[in-house]
Amino acid sequence: MMFKPYPLGSGRIDDAALAEDKKSCRKIGPCGIGRRALYLNSFFIDRRYYVPLSMVTRVYKRVAMSRGGFSGKGIFATLSYLVVEFDGGQQKVCNFKYEQQVDDFLNVIRAEYPSIPCVSAAAEQRLAEQKARREEEERNRPPMSAQAEKTVRTLDQALDYLERRPELTEQLSAAAKRRRNFQCTHGSYRWAAMAITLLGFAALAYGIVSFVRHGSFAIYFTLFGLAAIFTFAGFSVLPTARNNRTSIMRNDEQAQQKMQEYVSAYLDFPLPARYAHPVVLRRMKRAVMDGRAVTTAQALDVVKDDLRALNADVEVSQEEYDEVVAIKPLFLNAEYQ
Structure with a gap:
């Protein structure tokens, strides 16, 4: 098997089955x-390692935030990792380019291997x-008025x-995130990415010339390695057929249009299509049940106020x-209108 995955920990799978x-x-x-196993990446090679599922004790997401945090500012905004714990406490941290892929990975684990904790x-x-605290809060909640109970039923429906x-809300959220990240990426970063990419091509060209002239193998490895690092680093930021303003804005508009068409069939949907996400409705429902709002309009205002108050300096739970x-990108893109 070409590029046979390397085992992590003490677990092994025979070559044919692997x-x-x-x-x-x-x-x-x-x-x-x-x-039989989870296949994990090295820095450069996908699915370079494996851990037998019988050895896996925990799989979860870790998020590192750069300056700007929830606002999406900063060259990276957030860095997402998949952490796999196995074999008595060992860990393998896998870097992902897109956070949604980490979520998709964990969703599959939850569905197919429910015995593996995903936090x-x-x-x-x-x-x-938090569960104990929520139960305590629910016991101490003030009784709701008839209008508040009607609002909760409306939000539940x-x-x-x-x-x-669910695919409509996923598209709406993903398109809003891409738009926000693109708008918050300073133009100088794209110039830097272009310079990095050019350095990669220059290193590649020099490596080829050195190879033709029979230079040292150390030079080849160094130059080709630099070429790969610079080129891949630059490509992630450079404008492409999908990573440009026109394409990103069009995708966001199409996602909102599809959602608008769907909610238009629902009489008096309590949210504008641009905010139509289950999380928004759940937070509105909590606001009503906590006595912070009575009508849907008031509940939406509470959600907006809560989101405005959140920034990179605020510590929240993983659930939050x-x-x-x-x-939040849905509201930032619409300027909370």
């Missing part, structure tokens, strides 16, 4: 999920504490309708973070 499992594994970003041990403890087409990154 080859078949890797060939048929579900590829998500640089990693993969097989029937860190610390997060698991925090979730238990709208939520049920929206969740029938996942909600915020899913919906």
